[in-house]
Amino acid sequence: MIADIQKSNINDIEEIFRLYKIATDFQKSRFTVHWPEFERTLIETEIFEHRQWKITIENRIACIWATTFSDPQIWGERNNEPSVYIHRIATNPDFRGHNFVTEIVKWAKEYAKENGKKYIHRAYQPIMIMQP
Structure with missing residues (x-):
């Protein structure tokens, strides 16, 4: 199974919202804090600014x-560090168990190196990618 990382495009928006709904429903079943319902304009902006990403497998x-x-x-103050922040990872249930977070x-x-960034932040955890 070959996985491909690409920028999302406007044609993906319905699937993006479907995956966010599945993830949010799961969060609601397990946790008291969960994602809000996202505005369509937020996701469209991320797509147009090339900040929304996807892993595809066999064109899915x-x-x-x-x-x-x-x-x-x-x-907060740590925002001043040259970083890439990863948000809202959501996995298609048909592809769970593929360790996508590791791949991301x-x-x-x-991606951080290409953009002159020193850290990656995900789920409130910094990951240093280059020595200071």
């Missing part, structure tokens, strides 16, 4: 996530 979306280079609401972090290390 297996996993999605968003990136940004700034996230002061979560990281590996991809993000290269």
Whole structure:
């Protein structure tokens, strides 16, 4: 099974929302804190700014996530570190168990280097990719 990481496009938006709904429903069943319902304009903006990503397998979306280079609401003062922030990883239930987070972090290390960033932040955990 060959996985491919690509930028999401506007044709993916319905599947992106489907995967976010599945992930949010799961969060609601397990946790008291869960994702809110996302505005369509937010996802469209991420797509147009090339910040919404996908892993495809056999032409199907297996996993999605968003990136940004700034996230002061979560990281506060640490937001000043040159970082890539990974948000809202959601996996298609048909593809669970493929360790996509590991693949995303590996991809993000290269993405960060290409964009002059030193850290990757995901799920409130910094990952240093280059020595200071």
